[in-house]
Amino acid sequence: MTTFTALIQKEEDMYIASCPEVGTISQGKTIEEAVSNLKEATELYLKEFPLKESGHPILTTFEVGKVVKA
Numbered sequence: 001m002t003t004f005t006a007l008i009q010k011e012e013d014m015y016i017a018s019c020p021e022v023g024t025i026s027q028g029k030t031i032e033e034a035v036s037n038l039k040e041a042t043e044l045y046l047k048e049f050p051l052k053e054s055g056h057p058i059l060t061t062f063e064v065g066k067v068v069k070a
Contacts, residue, residue, distance in 0.1 A: 020057050
């Protein structure tokens, strides 16, 4: 069993879930559905392209100043 990261963003009426370790992306009407679909997409991807051993990505945040349009 391997643990992966799921990044989730709300876009209009759907949730978009992505896995940064593998690069898979999926969506769903709920967070749970998006993660479930991402899990399925990642499992299918890994059957075709096995993952080499690697560590987890480093997660951090950063701020950007307010952008003013000219």
